[in-house]
Amino acid sequence: xxxxxxxxxxxLDRYHGDLLGQFAQVFDVDTxxxxxxxxxxxxxxxxxxxxxxxASVFFLFFQIWGLFATPxxxxxxxxxxxxxxxxxxxxxxxxxxxxxxKLAALVAFVCFVLNIAMLGRIFDVTPSDxxxxxxxxxxxxxxxxxDLRLLLVAGLLCIIxxxxxxxxxxxxxxxxxxxxxxxxxxxAALILFLVPQVIPHHRFGGFAATFRVMALLTLFLPxxxxxxxxxxSYLPWDEHILKNTYQVLGFAASALVAWxxxxxxxxxxxxxxxxxxxxxxxxxxxxxxxxxxxxxxxxLVVGMTAVLFLMIFRRLRMRIA
Amino acid sequence: MKWSPKWTAVTGLSLIALVNLIVLIGVAYxxxxxxxxxxxxxxxxxxxxxxWAFQKENSGLSLKLLWRVRDEESExxxxxxxxxxxxxxxxxxxxxxxKELGIEPPSSTATExxxxxxxxxxxxxxxxxLEFDGPTYRAVLERTRETAQRxxxxxxxxxxxxRAKWLRHEESESSxxxxxxxxxxxxxxxxxxxxRTRYSIVRGRVHPPTTRYGKxxxxxxxxLAIDSVNVPLEFRPVFEGLTSRGYYPSAxxxxxxxxxxxxxxxxxxxxxxxxATRKP
Numbered sequence: 001x002x003x004x005x006x007x008x009x010x011x012l013d014r015y016h017g018d019l020l021g022q023f024a025q026v027f028d029v030d031t032x033x034x035x036x037x038x039x040x041x042x043x044x045x046x047x048x049x050x051x052x053x054x055a056s057v058f059f060l061f062f063q064i065w066g067l068f069a070t071p072x073x074x075x076x077x078x079x080x081x082x083x084x085x086x087x088x089x090x091x092x093x094x095x096x097x098x099x100x101x102k103l104a105a106l107v108a109f110v111c112f113v114l115n116i117a118m119l120g121r122i123f124d125v126t127p128s129d130x131x132x133x134x135x136x137x138x139x140x141x142x143x144x145x146x147d148l149r150l151l152l153v154a155g156l157l158c159i160i161x162x163x164x165x166x167x168x169x170x171x172x173x174x175x176x177x178x179x180x181x182x183x184x185x186x187x188a189a190l191i192l193f194l195v196p197q198v199i200p201h202h203r204f205g206g207f208a209a210t211f212r213v214m215a216l217l218t219l220f221l222p223x224x225x226x227x228x229x230x231x232x233s234y235l236p237w238d239e240h241i242l243k244n245t246y247q248v249l250g251f252a253a254s255a256l257v258a259w260x261x262x263x264x265x266x267x268x269x270x271x272x273x274x275x276x277x278x279x280x281x282x283x284x285x286x287x288x289x290x291x292x293x294x295x296x297x298x299x300l301v302v303g304m305t306a307v308l309f310l311m312i313f314r315r316l317r318m319r320i321a
Numbered sequence: 322m323k324w325s326p327k328w329t330a331v332t333g334l335s336l337i338a339l340v341n342l343i344v345l346i347g348v349a350y351x352x353x354x355x356x357x358x359x360x361x362x363x364x365x366x367x368x369x370x371x372x373w374a375f376q377k378e379n380s381g382l383s384l385k386l387l388w389r390v391r392d393e394e395s396e397x398x399x400x401x402x403x404x405x406x407x408x409x410x411x412x413x414x415x416x417x418x419x420k421e422l423g424i425e426p427p428s429s430t431a432t433e434x435x436x437x438x439x440x441x442x443x444x445x446x447x448x449x450x451l452e453f454d455g456p457t458y459r460a461v462l463e464r465t466r467e468t469a470q471r472x473x474x475x476x477x478x479x480x481x482x483x484r485a486k487w488l489r490h491e492e493s494e495s496s497x498x499x500x501x502x503x504x505x506x507x508x509x510x511x512x513x514x515x516x517r518t519r520y521s522i523v524r525g526r527v528h529p530p531t532t533r534y535g536k537x538x539x540x541x542x543x544x545l546a547i548d549s550v551n552v553p554l555e556f557r558p559v560f561e562g563l564t565s566r567g568y569y570p571s572a573x574x575x576x577x578x579x580x581x582x583x584x585x586x587x588x589x590x591x592x593x594x595x596x597a598t599r600k601p
Contacts, residue, residue, distance in 0.1 A: 062379050
């Protein structure tokens with residue numbers, strides 16, 4: 001047993017404090033709960049700032065583009081896309097935390113989307129889903145180069161939309177209406193879920209989880225829609241049969257996803273599976289009992305179900321830990 | 322460990338430059354050589370969009386193409402509104418035409434599942450033939466005149482008044498641009514309508530009829546791929562003072578100046594404004 005004198009204890013504390021300070025400075029890590037809370041606030045501010053600046057760029061161009069001749073409009077659009085991309089990379093080199101890089105990267109992405117969309121508007125180009133490909137490419141390039149999950153989400157949304165529209169056109173529909181058939185999103189959900197299995201993302205914190213969560217949202221949200229409006233399905237069955245089928249599939253899939261998440265230790269997958277299981281469950285409770293049960297009893301049942309799930313989660317958490 | 326910054330910069334800049342080049346080459350190709358067709362339209366066929374929501378902050382100007390679909394069945398009704406630019410049921414989009422477009426209507430012995438499968442067919446992308454100030458418009462005008470005349474003699478005062486107002490609208494305000502045909506091959510459609518100053522071939526969408534509610538006879542023209550034309554800065558003075566015009570009969574003459582604009586449809590069947598003049 002090692003007994004330290006007071007002087008030695010103070011020296012050790014000073015050494016650990018200096019070490020934590022160095023870590024905070026070099027790697028921008030949170031060394032205590034206060035720093036962690038501040039970091040969360042900064043991330044939220046960064047996200048809101050990024051979205052607001054992106055919207056500002058969009059509306060600014062909307063307000064001024066009609067004042068210029070066509071060659072000037074094209075030049076502004078192209079230079080804005082190129083310039084903001086370069087600015088993002090320069091900001092990233094100077095800044096370690098990533099908050100300002102996130103702002104700049106989203107503005108660069110918005111400028112590129114605006115670039116192509118406005119060229120289409122200026123020259124009356126036929127709308128095409130092919131524009132989603134370069135948008136996704138730039139978003140993913142910025143995401144991986146600057147380690148930004150926000151841009152990864154933007155890129156994945158473009159990919160989901162592209163795969164959905166292509167699935168729709170294979171089914172014979174006009175590409176822009178792919179949202180009318182929620183099943184068009186299922187291939188994209190499967191592909192996105194498999195990507196982190198095929199391509200490891202160890203160097204990119206949170207990217208694999210983002211892929212999986214986006215995949216599950218792309219699977220479950222359309223299922224939820226079909227569970228309530230079965231007529232939107234491609235399948236030529238009776239609407240009630242379709243609704244019931246997708247309700248059962250929704251329950252089964254969300255339970256399976258939660259189980260898979262527990263097996264693999266994927267916390268985000270467990271949470272997403274459980275959330276959708278609850279949504280499907282409460283939707284059924286509403287269908288069965290809202291009209292026939294006294295309201296106090298209905299909400300009591302909902303509350304007791306939540307308590308039951310709380311107990312299940314506690315056991316799951318202990319098991320994952 | 323991050324990707325090489327140099328590689329990222331080169332890839333990103335190349336991507337942005339390449340995509341812009343592809344778009345601009347496509348535009349140049351569309352506008353190269355002689356246009357596929359050229360129509361001289363007026364304020365009856367081109368309108369300023371209504372200033373809703375963000376439109377008020379938009380400094381650009383795009384003129385909306387006001388196109389129609391003839392629906393002979395509805396024309397005979399007492400109060401006919403002749404909807405503009407929102408598509409419509411087309412009596413020429415019958416079973417035979419739908420088959421030609423690759424849409425097989427269900428037979429009379431079809432099962433419920435087959436009917437449901439058919440009803441779930443969405444809009445199909447096709448080529449549409451636009452006719453400007455041609456036989457279709459003349460036929461609509463003639464029928465409107467006959468109905469107005471009959472209303473004067475036979476119907477109640479309210480209907481007669483409406484019919485008279487509608488006749489004035491058709492003669493001087495309504496769009497003379499009609500979607501009259503559809504096909505899967507633009508060249509074949511052009512061969513059928515060779516006059517490039519009266520007929521334009523454009524991309525659009527048709528929707529098969531639904532078997533529900535007994536409305537299974539005719540399909541519907543749903544829309545054009547591009548139904549507006551951007552106004553370049555050099556032509557903006559022509560459209561100064563222009564306001565969005567209503568699509569229905571107005572009490573007095575339509576508001577705003579009168580103009581004539583040349584709209585060219587290029588090799589990719591995309592429109593562009595190539596000329597505009599104000600009329601006295």
